[in-house]
Amino acid sequence: MIRLLLADDQALVRGALVALLGLESDLEVVAEVGRGDEVLAAVTRTSPDVALLDIDMPGLDGIEVAARLHAAHPRVRILMVTTFGRPGYLRRAIDAGASGFVVKDTPARELADAVRRVHLGLRVVDPALATETLTAGTSPLTARERQVLAAAADGSAAGVIAERLHLSEGTVRNHLSAAIGKTGTRNRAEAILAARRQGWL
Structure with a gap:
């Protein structure tokens, strides 16, 4: 059994x-x-x-x-x-x-x-x-980019995300920018949607 x-x-x-x-x-x-x-x-x-x-x-x-x-x-x-x-x-x-x-x-x-x-x-x-x-290939996002993008999904500001993940605000902005570039989107909301559609988040 x-x-x-x-x-x-x-x-x-x-x-x-x-x-x-x-x-x-x-x-x-x-x-x-x-x-x-x-x-x-x-x-x-x-x-x-x-x-x-x-x-x-x-x-x-x-x-x-x-x-x-x-x-x-x-x-x-x-x-x-x-x-x-x-x-x-x-x-x-x-x-x-x-x-x-x-x-x-x-x-x-x-x-x-x-x-x-x-x-x-x-x-x-x-x-x-x-x-x-x-x-489809592998996800272009690093583990940290995925983490930051997931944390941004509730609409939190970069400063709030930075505090939550124990990162600097500049680092958060850099990761969000990288994720937007890698997903070929125009902003964080589109990047989140694109990453979810692919199953990367």
Whole structure:
């Protein structure tokens, strides 16, 4: 029996996944959570074999959860199951330790098969997304540029971002300017949108 943890903030989607996967004789959902910051405690409590993680969750996003889970419980396989099939997300998820990446409209039988393959230590990636990722290339943003751009997403002024990230205001402005240039946009708002569309944020 393969023990599963499901993490998705949409209760309806989570319930549907639990029901569909529960129909498989060799799969058992032992935990389900609605927030990213609840995953590690649930893993410690229930010892799943495979964690199915959404990307867009409150508390912690799925990619950050994947990185922390991989570091704390390396034997637990990670399968990203998300609405957001973006090249940047796939690359970041794999870098964070995920073994697989599928989109939520994957047929139930294929999802169950992906879980089994990930459990066996194989890598499973949505074929269309894999092709798109190879042609899109890597993110041009550095880790710090991505961090500053993400901090700017709520509209905070450079001074506020600088204080929050313990940087100088000039450094923040330089990183924002670099991010705008690398995304080929005209301002920080456009840079944020472009980076999100690619899955770089």
